[in-house]
Amino acid sequence: MAQSREWRLKTRPVGMPTPANFEFATVDVGAPGAGEVQVRNSWMSVDPYMRGRMYDGPSYAAAFQVGEAMTGGAVGEVIASNSEKFKVGDKVQSMFGWREVFNARDNEVQKLDTHGLLEQLFLGALGMPGLTAYVGVKKIIDLKAGETIFVSAASGAVGQMACQIARQIGATVIGSAGGAEKVAFLKEIGVDHAIDYKAVPDLTKAVLAAAPGGIDAYFENVGGEHLEAAITAAKTHARFAFCGMISGYNALEANAAPKNLVQIVGKQLKWEGFIVSTYANMAPAFAKDVGGWIASGQIKTKETVEQGVENAVAAFLKLFTGDNFGKMLVKL
């Protein structure tokens, strides 16, 4: 009999979530049943999209249920097996995050071959955030060498990968992040023009100063002022990929931007929203390309690590205050 601590949704947040919306509980986990495995998580992921699952409404991801343990990406190790498919010691990936130990059917967890890379990379640069960046840059935008792309939240889990994939393609990259430390990191990973959006008086002017001829593409993670700047800086026929708009996730009043939306007509812009799961077929190419670039050092990754499942909610909340840097992970 193992014990596991887990986080449950206690009440649905209104606006910015607070620790009071969550409940920390301890449960007993019995022996795995027939066809089941027991896993001890070593890492779990906190991601902005989880905020959407705290609403009880139609969404692309099912809502978290009040009183139940939340879910999310995790990597761990099999500690007991009642399935022929897994043996003790196997590394696995699953969506049973937000907890320490769990039992699951053997088709609910996936074996993880790290190819010698750090296992936590498979929650970030080589996991969902990395694939999101890859799909957005390669498929939705179809970025070409010589083009200029603007990436918002550029030091984040998705943004840092979008910037570096764009660099590998041979594009000029403008990245925006908040604060000197994040901007220094952007320069370190090869971003051509790193903008500290908290320090510039006018973001649109800053983007246009970096790209006087305008931008060919925009990778949207933020919304609001960033989207307005991208619209004004866009060239004719520019392509925008929308993978998220974190500035509005906790807004009580819906975001009023972009005020310059009408330019979508005159500039003949192409906008497309996407959910990474739609492009699961790109995962093998992504693993080969990005795994290779990471192994060879051509792509660098940045993480913020919080220690212990008890700090998972605090880690999650930092996603919305800009206190995180790179991929936010919890080491269990």
Add this chain to the structure above:
Amino acid sequence: MAQSREWRLKTRPVGMPTPANFEFATVDVGAPGAGEVQVRNSWMSVDPYMRGRMYDGPSYAAAFQVGEAMTGGAVGEVIASNSEKFKVGDKVQSMFGWREVFNARDNEVQKLDTHGLLEQLFLGALGMPGLTAYVGVKKIIDLKAGETIFVSAASGAVGQMACQIARQIGATVIGSAGGAEKVAFLKEIGVDHAIDYKAVPDLTKAVLAAAPGGIDAYFENVGGEHLEAAITAAKTHARFAFCGMISGYNALEANAAPKNLVQIVGKQLKWEGFIVSTYANMAPAFAKDVGGWIASGQIKTKETVEQGVENAVAAFLKLFTGDNFGKMLVKL
């Protein structure tokens, strides 16, 4: 020596234009020079896009110059020719609207073969507005039989054609217009669900009542509340064509909608703005398809006609108050 009355831009409008922004002048038009023709216009067009040309800023169409005659679509007849390409009596199309008589080089006007149809149709259903609808529905949205499309400003010059082209494709059409008379016209042209947006308490609910399963496509002419309704009613992977956003053309404060833009991500929406001139290569297919549908009576057209060049500014201003109905034309 002919005399011609013409409208000039006197001052650049701030917000909604007023008659005081325009100047009505009479000029003498001498004999056409070598390689020139003299044309007396019979019809001229007023279109929403002309509002954009009254700003002095970067735009897809060159700004009107203060103190000079404005330009726009017109059809007329050659009354004197100093070119081998034209003879007196030839019908021609040009961009020398907003005036009665003009001289132009023979490459600045195009011969008009009406194929037995009314010449003013070539400023509306068979002209720029009709081609705009055709490009939006056929190329940008790529509408399929059995799909559901929502068209805003559905009784307007572009909207009425978008609705009827969509019907010809075999789609279900939801059209929105303001007032009982316009709604009656929408039913007459085969719109499946005609919504009087001025009469319904909640436009989003009205669209969803017409399409409980959601819409596959949206043809955007309006912006604001209409765009928000379309976003909320959109199915996953819905396609939006943006040909204009008239609700914001005269706004002093930029339009704050859509407040629900974030749904572009979760619903994986595809948005594309377009300018009809980019798709000039579709004009022959358009003339064949839509000319045929009009000749056979499968497509109906509606015009509002103002009499005399002196009323052209009044006609233009009606575009923004909803007082027009169908294609707005001025008979000279």
